Amino acid sequence: MRHSDGPAHHTPLPEGSSSSAVFSTFMRVAHAHRQLMSRRMAAHGIPAGQLFCLKEIAHNDGITQCDLAEALSISRPTLTVMLQKMERAGLIQRASDASDQRFTRIHLSPEGTHVHEEMHEVIGEVMAEVAGPLAEPDRVELARLLGLVHDNITAALENSEKADS
Secondary structure, eight states, X not given: OBXXXXXXXXXXXXXXXXXXXXXXXXXXXXXXXXXXXXXXXXXTTXXXXXXXXXXXXXXXXXXXXXXXXXXXXXXXXXXXXXXXXXXXXXXXXXXXXXXXXXXXXXEEOHHHHHXXXXXXXXXXXXXHHHTTTSOHHHHHHHHHHHHHHHHHHHHHHHHHHHHHO
16 A cells, blocks of 8 residues: 555555455446446547547657557557557558658547547546536545555556566
């Protein structure tokens, strides 16, 4: 567990109602969030699976397919299928790297840029609906706690990768 003023500790939480309640609540929130985002994005014609892909390309214009697969933590064949669908939908453009033809670079098309902007509007609407009713101090505390959870997950992933190598 990570404390706000110290490093991450890698001792397991004690068994009991508090650790199971945290796990259960975390899983329920993650599942409900995924469902809500999928529905809202689908209502705007944006496949939820492409959400993070669009975001990553928008923030890293010209990213290679290899780097994109790594950034999204998905296999290259899975990414290839996703990119083919996105290209057919007119959301992206793929081009060979000018200096090294072995690499393919991914760019958002004008339509992809429009969809990315629309996606941000939908996310803003969802966040206003979900977190907006919370008092400002509660939103600040929630952001702080989720940041700590993210840090702990990232550390666990890094430790897992080290153990696997």
